[in-house]
Amino acid sequence: MGECPHLRPKAKDVSPLIQEILIEVAKETPEQWQVRLEALAPELIEELNTKKEPDKGLKALDLEEGQKVVMRFAPNPNGPPTLGSTRGIIVNSEYVKKYGGKFIIRFDDTDPQTKRPMLEAYDWYVDDCKWLGANPDEIVIASDRIPVYYDYARKLIEMGHAYVCFCDGADFKKFKDAKQACPHRDASSEDNLGHWDKMLSGEYEEKSAVLRIKTDITHKDPALRDFGAFRIVKTPHPRPEVGDKYNVWPLLDFEGAIEDHELGMTHIIRGKDLMDSEKRQGYIYKYLGWEYPKTTHWGRVKMHEFGKFSTSGLRKAIEDGEYSGWDDPRLPTLRALRRRGIFPEAIRKFMIEMGVGETDISLSMDTLYAENRKILDPIANRYFFVWNPVEIEITGTEPCTTTPALHPTKDRGCREIEVDNKVYICKEDAEKLEEGSKIRLKDLYNLEITSMEPLQAKYLGNSIESVKKEKMRIIHWAPMDGISVKVLSPDGEFTGIGERQIATELDKVVQFERFGFCRIDAVAGEVVAYYTHK
């Protein structure tokens, strides 16, 4: 019908005819269909056989042919980047890669008080962006550019679009809720300029005055009625280059509005919590005759594995020793994921395939782990690590050496393990045994349990055929001269014994068989490993 619009008026007549034909066709066999299709339209057969490739990844951006983009990621560095931050980093930088242009990191660090920036975090953001493959073309720090914001503020006051308001917060809210102008709204530009200068020079105390942008005080959406643009904060900024230079600080809506224009932003992609913010900023753009960048939003993201946590709450928990630091494996910070051996490529893929939807989503780390496992499995060497180790004594054989492969399918050589008359096995494996049970020590030999306490076994040959025939359990083990290993995981700590050769894998991700992937974090004395995932 789409192809033959002239039939549309006759749709009522056409559809019974089609129905009849369909009934006829349904009586035939698939083989008959094949024959008829070959006669009618052979090209369709190929089309049927090729699977539809759905659009993967990010949707096209709204722009003109050949246009380059300028996009930004704008964090407040009041804590370390987290998995949540990566959405902004990856989506924005990916578009810049796709269309060409500029990717900017802009630190919106204009609150020295409530969400006070953390000095180390500036570098963390830049580092983590680079690690994720999102190299910034430019780094902008808002607290370096306060005079720029002051200039625009003055301009808006002169134009009569901004006023200094001395209302108490609660009083202003009453006026606003009643759609009424507060007493200061109609002051002259001259008066306002005078007040503004006094704000800047520090004559007013904190909370006593605020610069507001005039919008429409009767707007039906209360969120859009006259909003604050600057406030007085006398707490010095943590950056030494800024310190106590300023008494008056811009609020996000103002600072962001000015910077997005100054930096030539073409597109903005950010959380939908900032949707109203955009409408407020629209007034500033209108007054200054600017055009607002094109915007897209994403919804709230929650990870099943991580509850709600605030940066400030987390900071306290770390200070209290509840977590070992910002890279504690239980945390969703990028530093932690990095330390655990999550690869940036996996995070990128995860974020890109998630796309940019306005729906609030709640997702599981499993999907990220699955991506990461695809990268890890071919490159991770295999080792034995026995957690909660118990000794088992073996009789009936001589000390020997075994050489299991480092990888089950890739040819990467072997490791070498010497075995005397005792090995370690996991307590949870030992608990399933009883006198007379037969087990296979993987890559070693077969045993029959002769005593449970103490745990003893006798050598039963090393025929793998009899393992299969008798369906023996195959368990892993560790030699008596193994190395102590401590694994830190989101679910707690595991300690035990591993092969000595693990110590050569510093900073690599290995797989502890029947346990999971781990990144070897330290090898001095004992091995410390961070659990990656199953």
Add this chain to the structure above:
RNA sequence: GCUCCGAUAGUGUAGCACGGCCAAUCAUGCAGGACUCUCACUCCUGCGACUGGGGUUCGAAUCCCCAUCGGAGCACCA
């Protein structure tokens, strides 16, 4: 209270701007099986969704209205 968004399998996601190629994609998850000297990997099979109700239309996941549910904003936070 006012305002603004959104809703497709367990979880994400494609399809929706322009209604018919949708008996709805892909991934992950789960279940079963094959392979395997790991509980990993790989392979095969299966499970599973258009929030509900009206309307428009020959035809609705797609357009319109209502309801329900979820989220956000109404800060001198970002």
